[in-house]
Amino acid sequence: MDVKVRYFASLRDRMGKGDESVSFDKDTATVADLWSKVSSEPMPESILVAVNMEYTDSSHELKNGDEVAFFPPVTGG
Amino acid sequence: MDVKVRYFASLRDRMGKGDESVSFDKDTATVADLWSKVSSEPMPESILVAVNMEYTDSSHELKNGDEVAFFPPVTGG
């Protein structure tokens, strides 16, 4: 299973990139599983997550081809 | 005592003029006195009056040089 991952704002700076592709060798994985693949640190309390551009949480079950975004709290425009 | 009189909107049409000067041979007169000089009809209930551009009523005592305006209820812009 492959997912596309995107980072925004300060998290993009911290990850050193704006996006990446992540492959799982199993067919099911949660957002929490994905985070532990992309970072060695625990997922910060404040980080928000969206799957396919809808807000969700770290228990969300991912599907092949999903776009997962991690970002800090929004500040508005 | 002289006052300037102004009419607006439908009242201008009814009076056949937009303004006129009215002279009194006494030193005191009210708005009601002025109306009876400019019209043979009783002053309509709905007519508003302003003296020197401030809303008032027909008992208002006029002074020499006052500008008195009669007009129908405002409709807004």
Place this chain on the structure above:
Amino acid sequence: MKVFITKDALDPYKEILDYENTALPAGKHGGVVSFVGTMRDFNDGQDVNAMDLDYYPGMTERHIERVIQEASDEWDVMDALVVHRVGKMVPTDPIVLVAVWSAHRKDSFDACRYIINYLKESAPFWKCEVTTSGEKHWVEHNSEDPGAAARKGLKKSA
């Protein structure tokens, strides 16, 4: 603060920008709320093809200025602009512009709404409508809110 009444065609957004560039300090206001009212081609279900708006030069401006002052006393207003068209106009013509600058959105919205409500309900203007059948008639009351003038406490002569 500026109140301007004109018989000329109204270019509302040019008025906002001109005023902003000449009267307001740059970089200090957070935003501007504006209302632009346009002449509709109907009223009370009747087709209207022209309007002639009467006003009382001097008094109309004075009372609008007073209402802007009331709004500024009530809310945090940095500046406000009112431009109102009078005389003959046709549907789609802009009639009125109210713009309010403030450091705070909420204040701009509240003050702008207060001012336009006054203009539409109680300001010294008189509408004369010309219907498509050619009939000309003075509007008797404000169809949007006939009770507004009374509620604002305008005194009627006895």
Place this chain on the structure above:
Amino acid sequence: MKVFITKDALDPYKEILDYENTALPAGKHGGVVSFVGTMRDFNDGQDVNAMDLDYYPGMTERHIERVIQEASDEWDVMDALVVHRVGKMVPTDPIVLVAVWSAHRKDSFDACRYIINYLKESAPFWKCEVTTSGEKHWVEHNSEDPGAAARKGLKKSA
């Protein structure tokens, strides 16, 4: 309805007029309420000389469109336009335009305020400020209303 996010300089009133001329039927709307937000030269008491606004292409537009739809379900909205600038900008630059057309003033004001409140408090944008001392930092929360995102029920990951 149109939502447009751009890195280019924003000419808010030209956007309103262009949209009005292309998307709206003439003579039917009573008026338009707009909010134009401008970059200020201070925030939280600190001088700011530039801002870099980040957003999530696709998601940001989708969520703004949804909020316009919410406003249209709640109020009598004829049409609405949102144009938002992103990327690098400096004080006095217009950042955001919200315009709402309606047959009724009250609805235009309420809907416009609802949409701009969402944009300013909860929309997926992230501010990076550059102070006059050259310091660059991501804004941690919206200084206007830090609790807004939480109140809107955005879920945090556990």
